[in-house]
Amino acid sequence: MRSLxxxxxxxxxxxxxxxxxxxxxxxxxxxxxxxxxxxxxxxxEESSTCLQKTFPKLLSEKIKISVFNEQNLPKGSHExxxxxxxxxxxxxxxxxxxxxxxxxxxxIIRALNKIDFKAPGMVDGKPVGxxxxxxxxxxxx
Numbered sequence: 194m195r196s197l198x199x200x201x202x203x204x205x206x207x208x209x210x211x212x213x214x215x216x217x218x219x220x221x222x223x224x225x226x227x228x229x230x231x232x233x234x235x236x237x238e239e240s241s242t243c244l245q246k247t248f249p250k251l252l253s254e255k256i257k258i259s260v261f262n263e264q265n266l267p268k269g270s271h272e273x274x275x276x277x278x279x280x281x282x283x284x285x286x287x288x289x290x291x292x293x294x295x296x297x298x299x300x301i302i303r304a305l306n307k308i309d310f311k312a313p314g315m316v317d318g319k320p321v322g323x324x325x326x327x328x329x330x331x332x333x334x
């Protein structure tokens with residue numbers, strides 16, 4: 194019987210931040226997007242820490258592991274590349290999941306759409322879109 198080791202899927206993912214099109218990177222914004230579970234009164238450093246620690250945890254909690262287990266994937270390590278934008282109205286948009294399995298792609302998109310931000314990134318007092326991308330790694334044993 195195959196089992197899926199997914200503990201490290203998101204918890205150990207690293208945010209790679211890229212500026213594309215009209216979007217900004219985290220280093221280019223005055224105020225980072227704020228997750229609904231983070232305190233909007235935090236400093237920029239505290240807000241960054243909350244985002245980087247809390248986002249992977251939230252995503253991991255929202256992903257249904259059963260979808261991964263049902264896919265009969267080959268044993269070994271797998272990597273999924275995920276990118277999206279936090280829009281000017283604090284919504285997750287432009288989701289791209291780079292993985293061959295459609296059910297897993299759809300599950301990641303579903304889980305991302307359940308994560309709420311209460312404020313967008315800001316530059317000079319104006320909301321801006323912020324682009325995120327990161328790998329999700331998991332092992333099928």
